[in-house]
Amino acid sequence: RREGSDGQWEMFAWPRRERRPLGFARLGGRLYARLEGSYPRGVTMQVDARHAIREWAVASVRDTGAQSSAGSARAAGTYGSDVQADWLRERLGVHEGALSDAGRDLPSALAWRVAEASEDGTIDLEALIDPEEDNSRATAYLVLYLTSPDARRVWLNVGQDDTLAIWVNGRRVSNGGHPRGTNDDTYSIPLRPGANGLMLKVHEYEGVWFVRAAGVGIGWDDITVTTTRGQPGVPVTGDRYPHWTLVNNGLANGAVQALVPWKGRLYAATGDGPFRFDPNSLQWTRLVAGFPPRWSKATEALVVFEGRLYAGSIQGLHRLDEETDVWQNVGEGFGEPWITALAHTQGVLFAGTKRGAIYRATDGGETWELVYGRTPPPPIVPHSDDGPSLAPVP
Incomplete structure (x- = not known):
């Protein structure tokens, strides 16, 4: 609330x-x-708003990809590669990116139809393409033309099963797809003044096959859309009240332990290390330079203290150098290196550890003093640049 x-x-x-x-x-x-x-x-x-996209021009091709299930594709290490392959160039001699070219007609070799989406923007591709046939290993192409009064970026939320590629004006702007199938994410779409082509490519392995698309945010107010190139579009309409939309593009690990804003960016602590979010591109970037190699980058805590960003991980305490984007290990006096919580008050930085101890530092995190709990013999200790190693417990 x-x-x-x-x-x-x-x-x-x-x-x-x-x-x-x-x-x-x-x-x-x-x-x-x-x-x-x-x-x-x-x-x-x-x-601030959600505008469901209600119509698309849709076509499909069959027998795209070697694996008929997401499980077999994961086992073969090819999950997601099928949506990146250009099946149209292989079969029709047409580059698939041309489907998003607002200056070219759609290839007549494909059977195009206009599909109407539900109120939330969902199209049941299984029912639309051929409900009587097995649609495993099929790929659907959904095309739309958008007219913008100026150059801008708009946000497009897409949920789909199984994997996704997005093309705008002949350029692929994003791939989407998660090893567990159904995906839901929001993408930053660059538009130029005038007509723009948008194409969603959705590859199916097996089972449920759908796509759901909606413009989110207020940048869609004066955008018009049509499924016919060169024809006048209609305004995008939707709900003008607050919504929530997922922004996980590039975030390899969804188990986010901490979320902290710093200097115009958002930082997340995850099991794959720290990530940084760009609010303009809606893209996450992994930041693990400076962490010892060949060891877990799992990060559990973040805090901004005296204008600098600190991260707590299984390897200890780290401070980000904003000039180089390299983390530096800092802090002496920890009885164990596994930092799970960070906080500060009145110029004092506090750190909590996996074993329940609390430490404090008054010099920017360089030296630490135990203020709660005891320091048991640690099960792991840093011993080289390669990361922690097991140590005998006396």
């Missing part, structure tokens, strides 16, 4: 019941939350 301008509390639209918020962060006037629960987890962002 949130408190409104009248002082009353109101429900704040939440995406799905099983996605429980664990914590919030604010960046640039926008609210973000890290999520717990069944897939997908990760991070969600508050937006």
Whole structure:
């Protein structure tokens, strides 16, 4: 819930019941939350509106890819590669990126139809393409033309099963797909003044096959869309009230332990190390330079203290050099290196450890003093640049 301008509390639209918020962060006037629960987890962002896209021009091709199930594709190490292959060039001599070229007609060798989506923007591809046939290893192409009065970026939320590639004006702007199948994410789409072509490519392994698309945010207000190239479009309409939309593009690990804003970016602590989020491109980038190699990069805590970003991990305490994006190990006096919590107050930095001890530092994190608990013989100790190793316990 949130408190409104009248002082009353109101429900704040939440995406799905099983996605429980664990914590919030604010960046640039926008609210973000890290999520717990069944897939997908990760991070969600508050937006001001949601505009379901209700029509697409759709065509499909069969027998695309060697694996007929997501499980076999994962076992073969090819999951996601099928959506990256250009099946149209191989079969028709047409580069698939041309489908998103607003200056070219769609190839007549494909059977195109206009498909109407549900109110939330969902198209059941299984029912649309051929409900009587096995659609395993099929690929669908969905095309739309957007007219923009100027150059801008708009946000497009897409959920699909199984994997996704997005093309805009002849250029692939993103790949989407998660090893557990159904994906849901939000992408930053670059538009130029005038007509723009948008193509979604959705590859199916087996089972449910669908796509759901909606413009999110207020940048869609004066955009028009049409399924016929060169024809006048219609305005995109939708709900003008706060929504939550997932922003996990590039976030390899959805188990986010901490979320902290710093200098115009958002930082996440995950089991794959720290990640940085760009609110313009909606893209996460992994930041592990400086962590010892050949060891876990799992990070559990983040804090901004005296203008600098600190991270706590299984390898100890790290401070980010903002000039080089390299983490530096800092801190002496820890009885164990596994840092699970960080906080500060009145110029003092505090760190909590896996074994329940609390330390404090008054010199920017260089030296630490135990203030709660005891220091047991640590099960792991740093011994080289290669990371921690097992040590005997006396």
